[in-house]
Amino acid sequence: MIFDPQKYALPDVPGRMFLDAEEIRGILRTVRPPSLDELRTIVGRSMDNRRLSLQETAALIAADDPEAVEMIFDAAGRLKRRTYGNRIVLFAPLYIGNRCINNCAYCGFRAGNGAARRRTLTDAEIEAETRALEAAGHKRLILVYGEHPAYDPAYIARTVRTVYGTKEGQGEIRRVNINAAPLDVDGFRTVREAGIGTYQIFQETYDPELYARFHPSGPKSDYAYRLLAMDRAMEAGIDDVGLGVLLGLGDWAFELLALVRHTNHLEACFGVGPHTISFPRIQNASSLNRTTLAPVADRDFERMVAILRLAVPYTGLILTAREPAALRDRLIEYGVSQIDAGTRLEIGGYTSGSQRQDLDREQFELSDERSLAEVIAGLNGRGQIPSFCTACYRKGRTGEHFMEFSTKGFIKRFCTPNALLTFAEYLEDYAPEALRTEGWRRIGREAAALEHKNELECRLERIRRGERDLLF
Structure with missing residues (x-):
């Protein structure tokens, strides 16, 4: 059944539907390119650290002549440097298990992919992977799980505590973020009590019709339950949440406005927006059917990142190793504040010693396979400060407190x-x-x-x- 947002969309109230797909489509249909003076006014709001409206963000999307685009890139770069300085936060993903009961058409972990090799790390293997990451120099991890009954909140919390409790020499993991299935309020509370940092959930696509097409079965087919997951996380006391879309399923401009709408909703209802936003482009995966996809070209991708930086000036923007190194280096200048480095996607990949990618063992294909040391050397050589900082999280500067600091x-x-x-x-x-x-x-x-x-x-x-x- 296709979800009808017009039927359920209501004003911003916690736990109620908030996204009207037809409203977003209407804004994109009717927006006109702004004059340069209008564009300067919109950019000025961003430079004052004020989040943009849907209409203002759409105007930036419509501003596609060379002078206007250059103004957007220049402003995004200035805003990024003023707000974040020249530091880049580094982290690594640690895949805990790839069992999954969903059938997401774009994912190598989908239940119907018989070629996928299923594996869940044991506690001892989690400790070994953590030691390997610590031995490379990592301090921040995001743990990634398929959606499966075995990966319930108690299990996720246990794995988090295992990672925190594992030390290698001078090494330790100081912040564990989570990328896992949406939970109910009690489930989010269980995971929060393990001391997590950010809980990240990708909506994948905010377009309800496309969502139904790409998520035909499994719990993830419930568009509304996933869309309201961050409301439940906030209710459970998790005030650092991460939003995300998977670019290549539909229109990038629609997804960009939907991310801004989701941000508006969280701020209106809970006083705090997302801690991070991610926007990976779809990459090759095991048994992937590429004929149904809508690839996003590099130049549109770069414009989207610059516009997103202006639309949500205080929100961390994450760019993963799905993208090639040269493109990641460019986008850091326009607004990206966090990247992964030394990434391995195979379950157990940090201790296997293998440098070869195997799509039947991984969720998708990587483009940037540099080691952590190589990434750090590149950042340092370009005048960036590699950062493993976890101070705000551990000093209580999260949620509304983080917003207070970042917006000023x-x-x-x-x-x-x-x-x-x-x-x-x-x-x-x-x-x-x-x-x-x-x-x-x-x-x-x-x-x-x-x-x-x-x-x-x-x-x-x-x-x-x-x-x-x-x-x-």
């Missing part, structure tokens, strides 16, 4: 020193010698320009002497 531009003040401290830890404990030398030079230049220079330099020296986990 305090991220740079707090997060740049913390990024430098975590970068220094990486250099001391894991970096090849050449990277260690160049990285400390970068830290010296960055520290000299900060208002907390003396206090920061004192903490950096303590890290050189062997102390760890110093934060502002």
Whole structure:
């Protein structure tokens, strides 16, 4: 049955439908390209750290002449640098299990894919994978699960505690995020009590008709239950949530406006928007039928990222290793604030020693296969600060508190020193010698320009002497 949003869409109230697909389509049909003066007004709202409306975001989409597009890219870059400085947060995905009872047409893990090789890590294997990631230098993970009764809230919570409890030398995981099925309120509470960071759920597509086509069976076929998952998470006390779409199923402009509408809803009902937004483009997967897809070209993808940065100035934007390295490097300039590095998608891939991709063992195909050290060297060489910071999460600067800091531009003040401290830890404990030398030079230049220079330099020296986990 096709879900009819017109039948259920109501004003913003927690737990009620909020997205009207026909409203979004109507805005996209009727929007006209703004004049340059109108465009400057819209961009000015973004530069004041104010979230844009659907109509304003649509106007940015319609602004497709070269001068207007250049203005959007320039503004997105300036806003990103002013809000986030030049730090890039690094993390890695850890796939716990690929058993699944859904039949998502684009996913290698789908239940009907007989070629997929199913596996769930044992507790000992989770510990081994975690140690391997710690030995590379990671401090932040996102645990990924198929949707299956075996991966219930108690199981997810247990795996989170296992990861937190696993230490390798100086290494430790300080923030565990989750990418898993939507839960009921009690389920979200169970997972929250394990000390998670962000709970991430992709709507995949906000278009209800496309959603029904690509999700023909399994619990995920319930569009409304998935759409309202973040409401239930908020009710359960999880104030850091991550939204996402899978680009390539439908019109990217529609999905962009829907992400903004979802953000509006969360802010209206709970006083806080999403902590992160993800927007991966679909990649090759085991037994994938590509004839039903709507690929998004690189230039449209770049425009979307820049527009999204302007539409939600204070929200973290995640770009995964699905994308090639050169494109990821460009998009960091326009608004991306978090990337994964050294990623392996095979269950048990961090300890297998294999560098070969096998789609029958993975959810999709990677494009950026660089190691963590290679990614960090590239960032450092381009003047970026690699960051493993978890200070806001552990200092209670989450949810509304995070919004208070980020919307006032305090991220740079707090997060740049913390990024430098975590970068220094990486250099001391894991970096090849050449990277260690160049990285400390970068830290010296960055520290000299900060208002907390003396206090920061004192903490950096303590890290050189062997102390760890110093934060502002």
